[in-house]
Amino acid sequence: xxxxxxxxxxxxxxxxxxxxxxxxxxxxxxxxxxxxxxxxxxxxxxxxxxxxxxxxxxxxxxxxxxxxxxxxxxxxxxxxxxxxxxxxxxxxxxxxxxxxxxxxxxxxxxxxxxxxxxxxxxxxxxxxxxxxxxxxxxxxxxxxxxxxxxxxxxxxxxxxxxxxxxxxxxxxxxxxxxxxxxxxxxxxxxxxxxxxxxxxxxxxxxxxxxxxxxxxxxxxxxxxxxxxxxxxxxxxxxxxxxxxxxxxxxxxxxxxxxxxxxxxxxxxxxxxxxxxxxxxxxxxxxxxxxxxxxxxxxxxxxxx
Amino acid sequence: xxxxxxxxxxxxxxxxxxxxxxxxxxxxxxxxxxxxxxxxxxxxxxxxxxxxxxxxxxxxxxxxxxxxxxxxxxxxxxxxxxxxxxxxxxxxxxxxxxxxxxxxxxxxxxxxxxxxxxxxxxxxxxxxxxxxxxxxxxxxxxxxxxxxxxxxxxxxxxxxxxxxxxxxxxxxxxxxxxxxxxxxxxxxxxxxxxxxxxxxxxxxxxxxxxxxxxxxxxxxxxxxxxxxxxxxxxxxxxxxxxxxxxxxxxxxxxxxxxxxxxxxxxxxxxxxxxxxxxxxxxxxxxxxxxxxxxxxxxxxxxx
Numbered sequence: 012x013x014x015x016x017x018x019x020x021x022x023x024x025x026x027x028x029x030x031x032x033x034x035x036x037x038x039x040x041x042x043x044x045x046x047x048x049x050x051x052x053x054x055x056x057x058x059x060x061x062x063x064x065x066x067x068x069x070x071x072x073x074x075x076x077x078x079x080x081x082x083x084x085x086x087x088x089x090x091x092x093x094x095x096x097x098x099x100x101x102x103x104x105x106x107x108x109x110x111x112x113x114x115x116x117x118x119x120x121x122x123x124x125x126x127x128x129x130x131x132x133x134x135x136x137x138x139x140x141x142x143x144x145x146x147x148x149x150x151x152x153x154x155x156x157x158x159x160x161x162x163x164x165x166x167x168x169x170x171x172x173x174x175x176x177x178x179x180x181x182x183x184x185x186x187x188x189x190x191x192x193x194x195x196x197x198x199x200x201x202x203x204x205x206x207x208x209x210x211x212x213x214x215x216x217x218x219x220x221x222x223x224x225x226x227x228x229x230x231x232x233x234x235x236x237x238x239x240x241x242x243x244x245x246x247x248x249x250x251x252x253x254x255x256x257x258x259x260x261x262x263x264x265x266x267x268x269x270x271x272x273x274x275x276x277x278x279x280x281x282x283x284x285x286x287x288x289x290x291x292x293x294x295x296x297x298x299x300x301x302x303x304x305x306x307x308x309x310x311x312x313x314x315x
Numbered sequence: 316x317x318x319x320x321x322x323x324x325x326x327x328x329x330x331x332x333x334x335x336x337x338x339x340x341x342x343x344x345x346x347x348x349x350x351x352x353x354x355x356x357x358x359x360x361x362x363x364x365x366x367x368x369x370x371x372x373x374x375x376x377x378x379x380x381x382x383x384x385x386x387x388x389x390x391x392x393x394x395x396x397x398x399x400x401x402x403x404x405x406x407x408x409x410x411x412x413x414x415x416x417x418x419x420x421x422x423x424x425x426x427x428x429x430x431x432x433x434x435x436x437x438x439x440x441x442x443x444x445x446x447x448x449x450x451x452x453x454x455x456x457x458x459x460x461x462x463x464x465x466x467x468x469x470x471x472x473x474x475x476x477x478x479x480x481x482x483x484x485x486x487x488x489x490x491x492x493x494x495x496x497x498x499x500x501x502x503x504x505x506x507x508x509x510x511x512x513x514x515x516x517x518x519x520x521x522x523x524x525x526x527x528x529x530x531x532x533x534x535x536x537x538x539x540x541x542x543x544x545x546x547x548x549x550x551x552x553x554x555x556x557x558x559x560x561x562x563x564x565x566x567x568x569x570x571x572x573x574x575x576x577x578x579x580x581x582x583x584x585x586x587x588x589x590x591x592x593x594x595x596x597x598x599x600x601x602x603x604x605x606x607x608x609x610x611x612x613x614x615x616x617x618x
Contacts, residue, residue: 255466
């Protein structure tokens, strides 16, 4: 890149300073939160010496622990189901023309663009009507809880997973799949040994996104949750409304740590799969470790 | 699409692509595609489209004396209520705050995104990772962090007192809400802006400077028009969630700063006027749909 394009002189100094300020804005609040979660003072703005007391409180707090487990169960369950459904949907949309494709495409985008509040209202009214109906027809007395939260999380996660997987499929040539089929691989084998190894990074990325979204959601969950079970963010949201306490600081820092681990994982996946050239092919070759005969031929096709 | 791939049963031996063969292949592909999409399709119809229909039904319904909702006898009363001063004020306030948030994000993010785009690849990636981290971390926690900072015994107040600026109370004001919204959605502005600036052939900037354009003229006539897709995409990505924000105003705002999101939730949880809440959430969704159409039209999808 030519040096004239680079900002110079005062412009450069101003831009650099501005960037540092933006990073300060991004990270200062998080930093303060982390530091004060270790402060031995009931007043959250004053440093009272180092302590792990608040983290101990978190571990011993029964309701918080329950909420953590509800969150984890909902996140895992909704991620697994939405990864399967979302990947199938992505394959259908990227690889096939079928009747109702356009309607499906639009329906799949809606959960992404719809405001949280609107979707929350939808879930509230739906479960209220749905449970009334079940009660009237089958005499089932159901309540909102783990099930309704999971159902609502899957409803938005399918879309996010399918967008990520579709992006991966769109950037991938169909030539390899066609070659596999020409070489008499069955459709299942083609998917298993050619398509799937190539979309693994997309599927993993989608899964991590789904996990993050599920663990973060407050608004929709609040309306889909019942007296039976609430997730950690919803419970913490309730606590925050009553005031700021060191216990919330500690809980927040732990939630932060969970997010950062998920980001690190997804970046690692991108690194693994996105290093220039056509690394997906290398990944595909590595993934096909003990291939049957037809797939050896596919492998040779890839190698060329 | 995948003609070769879609070899229908019974036609495996066909060596010439006759019209019948092609038609059968198309039908088979159509069936396969439909079957693959079926689980997600059915799920979204049952748990998304049907709930959406129910909300629409409720928005045309009437609230009865007991706080319940009569679904018979559809009318537009709930939508008429949106013209009332209280609701109108809330609508305008939400709109104003969303626009303000978008503008602040734009002004802050543009030079930042430009700076990132002109770095070497290594530094560029590093800088982007540090934008992604707040982008991915828990939204609730990020808002809570500001509550801790701005609170009456928080660091911000302590510093402003120490500097002799007096006890400045920012929490529960409109400013606090805007700070929270900018903080929450700034990455949504930075990333599309970066993507569109990075794509610009920067020798054009050089050419403009060579032809004696001032820095501002270069920005105004070269850089800005070329990065317009990013500006529009980023603005929509910030504006849309700001308008429907619920968590941020609840945590950082006060009674005087009720916004659309909180008002809708109140209609369901405490005021028990479901038709009004449903009609408002429908209006909110309509705004988002329009914004999304603009986003796709202007090529935001390609960023």
